[in-house]
Amino acid sequence: MSLLRVILAIIFPPLAVIDRGCGSFLITLILTACGWIPGVIAALIILNKD
Numbered sequence: 001m002s003l004l005r006v007i008l009a010i011i012f013p014p015l016a017v018i019d020r021g022c023g024s025f026l027i028t029l030i031l032t033a034c035g036w037i038p039g040v041i042a043a044l045i046i047l048n049k050d
Contacts, residue, residue: 001047013043020046 009016013036014029024046032039 005047006044009043009047010040013039016043017046 005016013032014025017024017028028039028042028046031042
């Protein structure tokens with residue numbers, strides 16, 4: 001998990017996980033639409049799986 005990805009996950013979470021697949025992107029997009037904090041948490045969890 002690079003520093004750039006973490007900053008991108010905080011600013012706009014779906015862009016941080018766009019290369020992880022369509023499912024991860026859609027989940028993060030939906031959670032970000034519901035509220036910014038759930039989207040950030042989901043993006044950080046997805047990025048931390050490496």
